[in-house]
Amino acid sequence: MSGKRPMKFRILELFLDGNEHWNYEIVSKIQEEYDMRSNFHRDSINFDILELASGGMLKDVEQKVDEDGIYKKGFLLHRYVITDFGKSRGSDACLRYV
């Protein structure tokens, strides 16, 4: 993917498929795509997801405990789905050039 978009654009784009995604799936995908592998960046990408959720673009639909340490052992994992508002903001921002 040449000419990367801002991270939140990309996160919304990943959710625009309408499916539910776990935060760790999205975070690790973004970490890989943007080549940002440190724990600091991991948390900062996760904060982006939190911001999108608090802005009403994603909805937290399910939580589970990270027993195996796939993301952060002993912490909560969240599963999100895009909202209608998120779809309209996301397609405004992301799909224009696709």
Place this chain on the structure above:
Amino acid sequence: MDLKSLKKQESKRKISKGYMWALFCAVFWGIWYLPGTVVWVLNPFDEMYSAIAETGGDGSALIVTAVLITAFNALTVMLALMLWNGVLGKYGELVRTMKEFNPCSKWFFLASIFGGPMAILGSFIAMGFIGGAFAAVAALLYPVVGSVLAYYWYGEKISKRAAIGIGVIILGGITIFGGGLMTELSSGNVQWIGYLGGLMAAAGWGIEGAIAGKGLDISEPDVGLTLRFLGENIIWWIIVVPVLAILGYPMYSFALQAFEPMTLLVLIFAGITFGFCYVCWYKSFPLIGVGRGQGIGNLYGLFAIIFIFLFFGDVPQWSILVGGTLCVIGSFAMITEDTSALETLRGE
């Protein structure tokens, strides 16, 4: 640990972090009125004021000086934010976001028009003409403008509770402006332009928030705020300051004199406090919600009065104290809404 207690723990952690950010915002914002007030009596700004006042009158002297102060404020805020983004390793994201002009960064540039030449310039004018405490408390009216705009523009909900809060804040605003005006009307010397500055601050910040929200939705706030100040720097240093210089005001000669240690120190202090109050503000929103973040942030009015009292020994007029208290009560009425409603702020 089981799911339920972990959820509780997570929300507790989020809330305490969110309140911490919001409180930092209020403290930084309140402190900002110290350098903002002091800078008026420092060289070259006081000399500039009297030099222009001799030929052009007090009114234009004040506004032109306020422009130069605001321009320097924008510059030092930008420096502080660039440093911040450097520490966070976000230069890449900065460039990526800036390139998305149409969906995103245009909102920041638009917001900077209202934030800079309206809100911050108005604040400096109010500080210069009437005083720091008035400037701080007058701007407390901004959530009224912001929430009404957000309601009409993108359907953000205004609950009954928020409406009551807005009403109380407006009462506070009337007290702040009315009390000062009455005293001055009776003495026959009304500093209209200072009151206008206070209104500019409230309206400007309200409009800025509503516009910037469109871009901040889909970008990282650290980056978005930097772009918003980039816009403001362009407005001042590429448009307004050169135009004023062409009109014959001694902008550049005084601007160059700003590079003396004391003035620079105060300007940098203003930049750091102002830059970080914005950063903290936006960090608090996802953690405790925009309403609560802004409500706690509004304690800046109280902090400003306390700091101004501690450092300058100024006791504000009773109308500022009463009005400011009403504004803070009003913002708390807006924030103590039911938590569940705060998870999502917009109508779907």
